[in-house]
Amino acid sequence: MKKSEQVLAPKDFATDLDVRWCPGCGDYSILANIKKTLPTLDIPKENIVFISGIGCSSRFPYYMNTYGMNTIHGRAPTFATGLKCSRPDLSVWVITGDGDGLSIGGNHLMHAMRRNVDIKILLFNNQIYGLTKGQYSPTSIFGKRTKSSPTGSLDYAVNPISWALGAEASFIARTVYSYGDHMREVLRRAADHKGTAFIEIYQNCLIFNDGTFKYATDKELRYDNILELKHGEPMVFGRDREKGIFLHGLTPKVIKYKEAGFTEYDLLIHDEYATEPTLAFFLSRMRHPHFPEPVGVFRAIQKETYDGMLEQSMREAIEARTKSFQELLHEGETWTVT
Amino acid sequence: MKKSEQVLAPKDFATDLDVRWCPGCGDYSILANIKKTLPTLDIPKENIVFISGIGCSSRFPYYMNTYGMNTIHGRAPTFATGLKCSRPDLSVWVITGDGDGLSIGGNHLMHAMRRNVDIKILLFNNQIYGLTKGQYSPTSIFGKRTKSSPTGSLDYAVNPISWALGAEASFIARTVYSYGDHMREVLRRAADHKGTAFIEIYQNCLIFNDGTFKYATDKELRYDNILELKHGEPMVFGRDREKGIFLHGLTPKVIKYKEAGFTEYDLLIHDEYATEPTLAFFLSRMRHPHFPEPVGVFRAIQKETYDGMLEQSMREAIEARTKSFQELLHEGETWTVT
Amino acid sequence: MLPEERKTTHRKEVSTLDHVVIRLAGDSGDGMQLAGLKFTTASVIFGNDISTFPDFPGEIRAPAGTLAGVSGFQIHFSSNIISTPGDELDALVVMNPAALRVNLADLKPNGILIVNQDTFSAKNLKKAGYNQNPLEDDSLRNFRVYPVSITTLNQTAVESEELTFKQINLTKNFFALGLISWLFDRPLTSTVEWIEEKFKHRPTIINANIKTLKAGYNYGETTELFPIQYHVPPAKMDPGLYKYISGNEALSLGLIAAANLAKKEIFYGAYPITPASDLLHELVKHKEFGIRVFQAEDEIAAIGSAIGASFGGLLGVAGTSGPGFSLMTEALGLAVITELPLVVINVQRAGPSTGMPTKPEQGDLLQALFGRNGESPLPVIAPQTPGDCFETAIEAVRIAMKYMTPVVILSDGFVANTIDPWKIPDISQYEQIEVQHPSKEILKGSERFYPYLRNENLVRPWAIPGTEGLEYRTGGLEKEDKTGGVSYDPLNHEKLVKTRAEKIRRITKDIQIQKVEGPKRGDLLVLSWGSTYGAAYTAAENMRKQGFSVSNANLKYLNPFPQNLEEILQSYEKILIPEMNLGQLQFLIQARYSIKTTGLAKVQGRPIQVREIQNKISTILGVE
C-alpha cells in the first residue's frame, strides 16, 4: 500500500457536510477517534475508502473526506469486496450497524469474513434501529420494549463476536464508543491486520436506547464489568486488578484470585494467535452481568487474503500469458472460407 | 401436536412424481431414511410440511407425500418461519443444501436458529452446487477445482456446525447419508426437540464431487475418522475403541488412551446439554484428517421457541380482550357530527 | 378564558373565511407536531372539515437549529368539505430562522407570518444560512409579519411553576398554540382537557402548560399586534361519529377489519422502513384481534414468511416501501406462480434507490406491474385518501383470497401521513369475505387431489396443511396443469402463462366500475390515481365551479383497469394525468388504449398541488 507523503491531521478528514447525528449520539466519538487514527496509519487520504450500508451509523462516509460510498441496506461488504478485489492498493473500511450488518446483511458479512477479504469492518452496535426510529435489532436484549415490540421482543439476541467466530474471521475485536485510547489502538491493530478485521463497537443511541452500555462506560462500573484483553497476559480485572478468570473445563470462572491465594500467572492467559478460535469463542460467551465483558482483540491470526490470492493468480497468469487477445479468438477448431 | 391415528409406513410417503436425482446420488438414501423415520413419529401425514429452496437436495419435497413447498433459492427458512408461526400445530421441515443454505441463504438460516423457531433444518452437504452442474460451494475445500474454479478455489470453507453455533442454534447434529440407523436416530431426536434443529448431513454427489466423504462412509476408514458422540459418554473411537479425546487447555488431543494406561473415564465426556455452546464449538473444530470428525448430537438445549411465545402472547391477548373490533374503531379522540 | 368567557371579552374585528391553511414549523424538538394536532382537534370539535400533513425532517435528527432539523405540521380547516392539506399557506408560524427559511416559499403573498423573534440570534441565523437577519432587512415585505418573543413570553408565563430550564423550553409550543387559537378563533377546551389527562400525575406540568396556553391566547386578544381575528364557520359534514386517522393507521385497521370479515387470522411480516414502519408499529398492538406480527431480518424474509403463512391458511401480508419492495421481487414471482393469496403493501417514497426516504412519490407503479422475471401478472390497487386506505385494505384481502393471487397495494408517504377526519364505519355493514378451504370431500372418492384444478374464475382451491387426503406440493417450477406437478411441456407452459394472465384480467368483472365526477362527456378529464385524488378532484371541482367542462376520475384499480375505463377515456376531448412520477400511468394508458394524453409530472417528493393542476387545465383549455 502506498505511503502517505503528507503528514495528515484529523481535521483533514472532515467534510463540508453537516454532521447530522442527534446531539450526544455515540457516533460522534467514534468519528472523532477514527479521524485521529487515520493520520497515524500513513496512508494517503485518497487511498482510503469508507463503504457503508444504511442506518445512522452508515451515514459515516459522508463525514470523512476520503472516497466513500453510502450504499444500500446490509450490502456494504459486497461493494467493499468488489472494490478491494479490484483495487488491492486501497485501504477499504466498512461501516455498519447492528441492523445493517447483522439483520439484513448477516450473510454478506459472514462471507466476507470467511473469505478473509482484506477489509476492515466496524459494526456500531447500539442494540437498536436508530435511523428508522427505534425498533429492536438482532442484538437487542430479549424482552426489549420498542416501537415494534411494545410488550417486549421475543427474539433472542445474537452475539456478534461468537457469530463472527462461527464465520471464521481472522481478526476480531471489541471496543466501546467512549474508550478513546482503547478504540484507537484497536483500530490501528485492525488496519495493520492483513485480512478481514471485524470490530464490534458498543455505541450509545441517546434517543432510542440510552444507557444500554452504562455498565461499560461508567467510570466506576467499568472496573467490574470489563475485562481488557492483552495478548500473552493473564486475564485480570477489577478496580485493584484483584479478580481473574480461571478455566474450569470449558467454562470460565471468576475468582478473586489474590484473596484465594493465587498469583496472576495461575489465571487464564490470553492468546490472540491461537490457530483455532475456541479460546476466542469461550471469551465471547462472557457477557454482562454474569461475567466481565472482554474488550480488545479476541483473535488475530494470519492467513492469506482472498483479494491477495486473486491478485496474485491474475498477475501470474498475465505474466505467463503467451498469446494475444487476437490469438485467443483464434483458439479452438477453426476453418477458412475462401 | 396432533397424534396420528393411522399407522403409517414409509411407502405412504411416496409421491407419484419420478424421483429425478442421478442414479447413485446420495440423496436417495436420505430420502429413504426420512421415509422410514416419519412413521415412527406418530404425526399424521397431513400435519407434516417439507419446505425447501432450490438445488438437487431441494427437490426433496416433491418426493414426499406430505404438504410441501419448493420455494426460491436460499429462502426456505423464511417460508418455514412464517408457516410455523402461523400454524404451530404443524411439523415443519426445511430441506436445504450447502449452496442453498450457506451461500445465498446463510442469513435466514442464522435468524431462524437464533430465534429458535421450532423447525427442523436438514442441510444436505455435498460440498458442491449439484443442480447448476458443479461449481464450488461455501463448504468446498480450499483449492477445489470445479467449473468455476478451474485452477482451484480461493475461498476458505465455512464450517457449518461452528457457524450454526455462532448463530445460537439450540439443537445441532451431524450425520452421514449412508449411516441409516444413525441418521434415523438423529432425525428422531431432532423431531422431538422443541426449537430449531439443525442437522448437517454429509451427502455424496456422484456426478460432481464423488468420494468426498469416503473417509466417513468407507467401512474401514470410518473407525479412525469418525467419532460418534453420545451424551454422558467418554469420547472414544477407533476399530477397537482404543483412541480417545483429551482436553488440553482448550484444544483437543487424540490419544491411544489404553496404550497410555488410561481408562475411558479419563477422556472428555460429551455433554449435549451444556448451557454454553463452547464444548460443542470445540468439537466442531475437529475435522478430518487431523481429527476424527464427530457425528451425532453436538448440542441439545431447551429454550422457549419463538413460535411458541408468539402463539402464547396472542392467545393471552385474545383471552384478555375486552373490546370488539367496532370498539377498537371507536378508540381515541372522537367527535360527533350531527 | 375558555370559550364561554371568551365571547364576552371580544373586542377585535372578526373576519369570516371559507377555509384556512396554516403551518406550524420549528425545530424537531419544538413540539410543532403536538401543537398542530391539538389545533386540529380544536378545529374538528368546532366542526370544520380538516386535512393535515405532518412534514418530518430526514430520518436522523439534525443538530438543533439547522435546516435539516426543521419539522412542520400543516392544517387545512374549512367550512366546506376538503380533500387536501392545502397548497399555499394562509399563515405560517416559525419558531426559529431555519423554520423560516425552509417554509417561507409556501406562504401566500400577504400571508400571516408569526415569528418567534427570540431565536433570531446571530448563531441561529448562521445555522439557517442567513447572512442577514430577515426580520431586519426588507426581505419579508410581501408578508404580514408578526414578530413575537415567544420564548420570553413563555418563560414569564410559567415562571411561577418550579420548572427546569429544559422543561420550560418544552412548554413554549403551547404558547404558540394559544396565540394561533385566538387568531383563528379556536376554543381551548379540548387542549386543556388533553393536558389534564396526559399529565395526570404531574400537576406542575399541567399548570405550566395551561398557563402558557392561555397566556398565548390572551396575548393575541390583548396586544395591538393583531388587528383582526379570523373565523371559519363549521362545515356541513356527513353526520356520524368521527375520529381522525392517517393513511397508515387506516390501512392497519383495514387489515384487521378484513381479518374480521374473513374470520381469518392475519400474519404480518415486515422489516422496518420509512414510511411503512408505522404499519408495523400499529399492527403489533393488536394481537388480540388475531394479528400475528413478525419483524423479519429483511424484506425477503418478510414476504417469505407471509407466503409461508398463506400456504398455511392464514392471510399473509407484507408491508414495506420502495427499496424493500425491490427486495421482494423474486418472492413475489413465487407467489404468482404458486397462486397463493398475499397482500403486499408498498408505501411509496421518493426514489430511485434510497432516494429521499421521508418524501412521497408514486414512482413504483410500473415496477408493481412489471418488476418480476417472466410473465407474472398481479392486481395492483391504490388508496386515494387516508379513509380510503381502510377500504383498500379490505378490498385487497378480498381479491387476494377470492382469486388466490398476490395483490399489491400502492400507498405513498403522502396518503400514509396525511391526517383526515374519518367517519367511523360500522363494520357490521360490510360484506363478509368468504373463504373456503377444501376438505377431503373435494376428492369425491377419487384418490387424486388436483391442487391446480380451477373454478369458473380460473381460481385453484386453497387447500391447507392439516387437511387429510389433500397433501400437495407446490413451488416455483412451472406446474403441470391441474396436478401442480413439475412440467417442462411447452404447450402446458404456454397454457398456464396465459391462464394466470387471464385470471387476473377477469377480476375486472368483479371490481367497481370507474366513477367520474363532473360531466359524463366533456372537454377534459383529469385522470389521477392514488393519493393525487384530493388535488385532482379539487382542481376539477374548482374549474367546474368556474363553468368549465372538466371532469375527474381517480383510478384505484391500476391492474386490471376497470371495465368502463376505455369508454370513459373516449368521452373527453383531452385527458390530463397528474402524477408524482415521470408519467407512469400515462404510459400505461397509452400502451393499453392507444390514447394520447397529457401528463403533469411532478417529481419533487411533494404532493401535487391543486393550483398546479388548475394551471395545467387552464393551459390545456387555452383559458387565462
Added chain:
Amino acid sequence: MLPEERKTTHRKEVSTLDHVVIRLAGDSGDGMQLAGLKFTTASVIFGNDISTFPDFPGEIRAPAGTLAGVSGFQIHFSSNIISTPGDELDALVVMNPAALRVNLADLKPNGILIVNQDTFSAKNLKKAGYNQNPLEDDSLRNFRVYPVSITTLNQTAVESEELTFKQINLTKNFFALGLISWLFDRPLTSTVEWIEEKFKHRPTIINANIKTLKAGYNYGETTELFPIQYHVPPAKMDPGLYKYISGNEALSLGLIAAANLAKKEIFYGAYPITPASDLLHELVKHKEFGIRVFQAEDEIAAIGSAIGASFGGLLGVAGTSGPGFSLMTEALGLAVITELPLVVINVQRAGPSTGMPTKPEQGDLLQALFGRNGESPLPVIAPQTPGDCFETAIEAVRIAMKYMTPVVILSDGFVANTIDPWKIPDISQYEQIEVQHPSKEILKGSERFYPYLRNENLVRPWAIPGTEGLEYRTGGLEKEDKTGGVSYDPLNHEKLVKTRAEKIRRITKDIQIQKVEGPKRGDLLVLSWGSTYGAAYTAAENMRKQGFSVSNANLKYLNPFPQNLEEILQSYEKILIPEMNLGQLQFLIQARYSIKTTGLAKVQGRPIQVREIQNKISTILGVE
C-alpha cells in the same frame, strides 16, 4: 474410408439438397451432444453454413431411459446462409424410446427416422410411457423409419479392443455419427483427428472409437437399408477464418475484447445460475487478460461487488438469469442514482419465478426497463445471434463507460446456447473505447471537486479512489446537483430525476440507426428483438422470395429506441411483433408511439419458428 477413398466406392444414388435439419437425441449419457458437435465440425469444414441448438434436459439428471433424461442436439446445415437452427426436422436419430417420444413431433412428415432398435425393450418402452412398441404398431407410418441395431453393431465393431462394458457403451454415439455421416455425405477426417488428439494417451479408446465410426459409415454404405445418400453443397460464406461459437462464449469473448479496447480490467461478479453459468465458467479461464472473476454468495453480492469494482475504476460486470436478475433490482437502482458504469447480463429463461430454468424466454424485457423503485432509467440492449453477442458486449461496455450508467444486456437461453459459425473478427479493426478518469487538474485551482458536474452528454466524471484531491462520497440518497452531497430539496430532486432520464434518452443519438431488411415502405414489417431475429429474418426473406412486400427489422436497442424507429414503423401498413412472451415489446411500442401492432406471442420455453412467423404473416396479409 476417408473422403478420398470414399468417392471411389460410391455406388448409391445421391440426392442434392439445399439445406437439412437433423437432430440427434438420446439419453443424457448417450453422448449425443458430442456426436452432434462432431457432425457440425465436419459440415463446417465441408463448407456449409450451419446453426445448431443443443437441447439439454432439466437441471438434474433423470434416471436413464426416462423422458426427462432425453438430450438432443439439432443441426441445420445449408448451402445458403442461414439464421436459425431450423424448425422441423428432415431427419431424426433416436437412441431410445424416450428420445423418440420427446422428439417425434418435430419430425417432418416423410422425414427420416433412424432408431436404435436394440433399446426398444419392454422396460424402456414403459419408462418412456409407451404401451405398445411404436416400431411395431402402425404409429410411425408417416415417416421413413430405419431401425438399426446400433448397440449390437457397435459392440461387434469394437469387440477386438479390450474395453469394459461401460466403455463399449460410450462408443456407440460414434457408430451413429458414422452412419449419419454417410447418409449426409460428410467426411470423417475431422472427427478422426479429433479422436486421435483427444485420447492421445489411450490408444484402445482411439481404436475403438475410430473403428465404430467407420463401421457406422460402412453400414450406411453397404447395407440395403438406405436407398439414397444426401448431399448439401458448400455455402458461399463470407471469406475468412471461422470457428463456431455459442452466444455465451461470444458474450464472454466480447467482454474480454471490450476490456482490451478500453484498456481496462474487468471485474466479473456472478453466482451460478442456468443458463448464465457458462459465462462464469468461460471468463474464469481468462485471468491472463485482466479478468477478475468473483463467485459471490448470491446475486446481490454479485452486483454489489461489480458496482464496488466500478467505483474503483474497473469495469464491473454481473451476469445472471431471471431469478438472479430479480435479486439485483435494488442494487441496480443504486447504480442508476450513483451513475456508475456497470454491465448486467440477464440470460433470460422461462419464468415466472424458477419457471423452466433450461428453457429460453424473452419475458424480462419490461422488468429490465421498469423493475426498480422510483424513476430509474437505464439502457437495455439485446444480442440477436451468437456472433452478435460479441458485438453487444462491446457496445454495452462502451455505453456504460461513456455515459456512466448501468446497461442491461438481455440475452436468452436460446441465443446463449445456439452454436453458429463465426467469422473471427480482427480486433485491431475495432474502435478503442475511450475512458478518462479525471485527475487533480480538473479542479483548475479551486478547492472543490464536483463529482456530479456533467459534460455535454450530461455525464459526470469517473473519478476513482487513489486520485489525490478528488475524494468524494456517493450513495443512494438523492444527490445535490453537481456536488453530489445529500439533498432533500424538491426542485433539486426533480431536476436530477429528469436529468438522469434525459441522459439515457440522449444515448439514442449515439447508437446505430435501425436497419431494415426488405423494402423501405411496404405492406408489413416484422419487428423482432434479440434472438427472435433469425426466425423473423428468415420468415420475411421467404415471403419476399415469394414476392410479398414484407420487411423485417430486429431491435437491438430496447432503451432508448433508435432515432429512426418511429419513422420506420410509420412506413408499413401492418406491423407484426413476434416475441417469446405475452407481448412486451408490443406494449412498449404502443405506449411509446401509439401505433397498433399485431403480436405473435409464443411462451413455450422454445424459440419461435420460421413457419410460425410465416403463417402469421400470411394470415395478416390474407394470403394462403
